[in-house]
Amino acid sequence: SQQGEEDPQALSIQEGENATMNCSYKTSINNLQWYRQNSGRGLVHLILIRSNEREKHSGRLRVTLDTSKKSSSLLITASRAADTASYFCATDALEGAQKLVFGQGTRLTINP
């Protein structure tokens, strides 16, 4: 079973627009990581946010974390065609060894 839930499952926007994806989870976490996956290939690490952080930026990416609501969001600004991919959030639970629990992902399509 998967803990995380990404929302929406699919998102289609025009190039240049901003894209926002949300992730909810169930247990207390050590950190939350966002990944990108192109066409069923490997996962590319985008950003890690720790449980004591509320917001983090990396280039055109902005991630927020609300541990009281057990949710996170990924914002991609000024989207490009190359951003077309599936995006996954993965939680590293507070208890036990590092074991990332993924949601089913958001399929993002950027239209030229």
Place this chain on the structure above:
Amino acid sequence: DAGVTQSPTHLIKTRGQQVTLRCSPKSGHDTVSWYQQALGQGPQFIFQYYEEEERQRGNFPDRFSGHQFPNYSSELNVNALLLGDSALYLCASSSHRTEAFFGQGTRLTVV
């Protein structure tokens, strides 16, 4: 830095056969985890290796086993393959519970 490398990239096996997948972690990483990703789904945790021992295991049968070598590289073995084992198998490496970096995966098809 070569990052996480996996081999082979694609593999076709027959039901009942056995398969071994290989992973070399990113330089400086000592922890290797394996994930299975079915089509259209998120990756599912299989198990994790640290200091040559299985540290944690997900909800996978004993047909799935692994090994970690002194150089931190790892193997995933699957015995008695079933059609349902067809998936993308991903290896991730990390250290001290920081970012986990993934390889390009091995696409296993069981026929």
